[in-house]
Amino acid sequence: MSYLAPLREMQFVLYELLHSDEVLPALPGYEDATRDIMDAMLNEGAKLTQNVIAPTNVPGDRQGCVYDPETKSVKTPDGFREAYKQFAENGWTALSSPLEYGGQGMPHLLNTVAEEMMCSANLSLGMYPGLTHGAVNALLSYGTDEQKDYYLPRLISGEWTGTMCLTEPQCGTDLGLIRTKAEPQADGSYAVTGTKIWITGGEQDLTDNIVHLVLAKLPDAPGGSKGISLFLVPKVLPDGSRNTAFCGGLEHKMGIRGSATCVMNFEGAKGWLIGEAHKGLQAMFVMMNSARLMVGIQGLGLAEAAYQVSLGFAKERLQSRSLAGPQAPDQAADPIIVHPDVRRMLLRQKATIEGCRALAYYTVMQLDISQHGADEEARERADDMVQLLTPVVKAFLTDEGFFCANDGLQLMGGSGFTQDWPLEQFVRDARITRIYEGTNGIQALDLVGRKMGMNGGRSVKRFFAMVDGFLKEHPDAPYAGALKAALERLQKATLWLMQNGMTDREQAGAAATPYLRLFALTTVAFFWSRMALVARQQLDAGSTETDFYQAKLAAGQFFIDRILPQSLALMAEIESGKDSLMAMTAEQF
């Protein structure tokens, strides 16, 4: 039942597919990101997540967080505080933050691999430091020097955590409806008043202070989302006094029960403006974008955890005989991994996880290049890919994380449904990832409504050119034919969107979700073709890791045979347009 960090799989993507050990150390500031150092840190991360973090996962779910209305405090599950402390003290909160504020200055890619491990081991616990990254990024981009100097070292070291306070009872997706107010004070601070809901880590007992980043409106704010400003509101003020930002209660949720999801009441709490007045949405997107990639990684991490447990079960559980005759004649029945339909569920997980890992790590390495690239052109090209692929990573990896966890549960039968096994918790935990940091429907609208059209469609053109370039360079790559057909289908869908969605935004809205999925399937097929090419080259060169590389080729073939064909259905769905969605009046439903 225990988690083992899939280091060999991670290394395959990092070094053999992405050559991060050549690319990253060549970037100014990432000279230390050599393979030796990366591997040493990943080995440490594996030990910590396997031995310290993972054991807190199931007990944390059963115990949950407890709110004390007397003190307005929250008790996290037993063991969380100690595990978090060890995580922070060993430097994991500081991994990819700048050296000047006490960070380790390592690439985001390394942090992402560590985050995958954390999410496999205990998503609820991982969310406390995970959200802190958003606060750090917002401060780095928009904080004053004074704010940076005071808050960043404490957030980066993990001494304090950060939150993102966006949602209110009447507004989630539509932040223009925010009612929280910020009144300017004589000393240059602001008095923030309002209620925020679903605030992850809004209150907890892991750290002594919590730094809330709060969206609110100034008295002179224009209407809608253009009138939102961002404020920093610490739980404990720099003078040591308790700020009037209190937890009003906890949500009772389907999953991530070890994560404190708080109602936060700001009662004239003292805060400071971050960035410019009325420009809070821009700062929020800085927090949000890194958070969106991280949520994609959560889906990946949960899928990996579910796969490991269900694979172990499939190898152990004896039930019925192989359709090809007994495989374990000395036992009462064969292990269920002999059955084609069980393998279908295992390979759905394996092929999806490995393809998604490649997509996610690639995207995060582009993020590193976009920030550390040697020249403007390289940074721009990388940023284009990050912008384009962020909603794809967020939505596809969380949808698939949920589906993979469900496949794992399903192949375990009744056992998967009981709490004797962690599968049902993985499914419950995975469910939220499709919703928070922008629902997956919102990700799809972001892709078709914003990302595709950016800079005259430059990103998507570059993406097509990249896949096309690979096919031209490697016409005999594994699955090249299927990939070419998928690319052409995606290009056709893109043209359909350009022709129909520009003039009629409801057409774009109607196509968005199947289009994002079509985009994702094509992208993952591209990475599978590249990974299979590496595997074939290794086998041809006489590698002794034959099992590993043969499994790569088999999993890739499964993806092409049994997952990629979904693009046929998605294409038909896109081309059917908005008519069947919009035909009914609301009353006719």
Next chain:
Amino acid sequence: MSYLAPLREMQFVLYELLHSDEVLPALPGYEDATRDIMDAMLNEGAKLTQNVIAPTNVPGDRQGCVYDPETKSVKTPDGFREAYKQFAENGWTALSSPLEYGGQGMPHLLNTVAEEMMCSANLSLGMYPGLTHGAVNALLSYGTDEQKDYYLPRLISGEWTGTMCLTEPQCGTDLGLIRTKAEPQADGSYAVTGTKIWITGGEQDLTDNIVHLVLAKLPDAPGGSKGISLFLVPKVLPDGSRNTAFCGGLEHKMGIRGSATCVMNFEGAKGWLIGEAHKGLQAMFVMMNSARLMVGIQGLGLAEAAYQVSLGFAKERLQSRSLAGPQAPDQAADPIIVHPDVRRMLLRQKATIEGCRALAYYTVMQLDISQHGADEEARERADDMVQLLTPVVKAFLTDEGFFCANDGLQLMGGSGFTQDWPLEQFVRDARITRIYEGTNGIQALDLVGRKMGMNGGRSVKRFFAMVDGFLKEHPDAPYAGALKAALERLQKATLWLMQNGMTDREQAGAAATPYLRLFALTTVAFFWSRMALVARQQLDAGSTETDFYQAKLAAGQFFIDRILPQSLALMAEIESGKDSLMAMTAEQF
């Protein structure tokens, strides 16, 4: 949040699609199943499930069942006992049972509609009387007159409940591995010894007695599933003494927490053989087949419940403006039902639910005809459809029930994930329906391995002829072109299966799950074409229910545009064969 039985939708399928008010009263024994009587009973069922049953659902989930190890007894959630009592006293347990044992002798179809309501209102509570039907059916088919006279009236009245004791720790799907033993006693009874797990209602406090139907092996039993016999083991013996069949504990489960899922220890418990020695599997299939149809209905009922709540939310929740410009300019934002992507999630539910309801009710009406048909030929034809469609109903309706509940949760965003709304419970409850009474993978193997080949493929030929006949008779029916293409695809897949799966059973196993889904999508498309034809005829004839019939046409079109195209992907998946599933050794995973 409350449940409203969708009587108009139910009546549409019963009368306008299936003409049950003409077909059923024409069958010997079902003369009373007129529309007046059916409607009167459905109205009563609606009142009971809405007002008495539904209010117990959420509290029952929170409280769960509690086991007392001292007394080995189980306390069901508060209110369950009273609600069950009212359900039984009003005759709902007796609806479709024979008059001679105190039943009401009404068609299974009526009972199925009532079961749909029950499953929407409280699946956990509905399972106690639901499982009793299996015991009643087994006794009716295989009990002695003495057994029938003593047990049936008490089970049918709901005074007692019944269980199905199949699974053991080492065997679920593979019942040949059963270890429970039955030793013949001098008085003609048997001493049953062994442990059964996952026994729904194995112990409860709703009734004074529980009748366990237990699979066990006689001392001279041949190995494997051919050596299984069925025994009746009551909790309280006819002489009033307590039998040695005890609950050893409860499972802690992801969902259906109000349903007591018991470990049952039979400690030399007194039992009686049902049917012939070593022929228990046959009797078990009698229990199982009706249970499988019922589990399909559970999926349908949960999907309907989820749809109602999420539809209400979509009409109320104000967030963002329509992509076509403000629709509710006097409010801060538009209700989210204006958004194409929200409608996609609503229509996925609506189109699936209504299509699945037609498929399920059709199948159950065939069950009625198979038992009450006037002549052998009619009974045989109807039985062919029941046999063929039972695995399709079980697997497709439960897969889709889960997906629909998830779509409902998704469109509600964070609200759907909290326990302030019942969506997360519907998702948790729906999860088990894909597993119990034979996992959906087993259903698919049943379809391709047993049902398709029965009587030289007679059932599937008759099914194709029925769809083909409809298309010939109504070449201009709505969606006729798409249905024809889907039918041809299914026929091609069937041919592929015949050519490949007969000689190589692993090929059949590899194709099974996508084939079942392809079969289901085609079948539901067939029913949508028929339903849309009715709707069009009603509109052409000037019906005043224009909203209702227009919505039918829109939902049907959605199914054809956005769900049926999945058959393209499934076809590719089937034709890819077993190679990518079987390429890896177990060790390479």
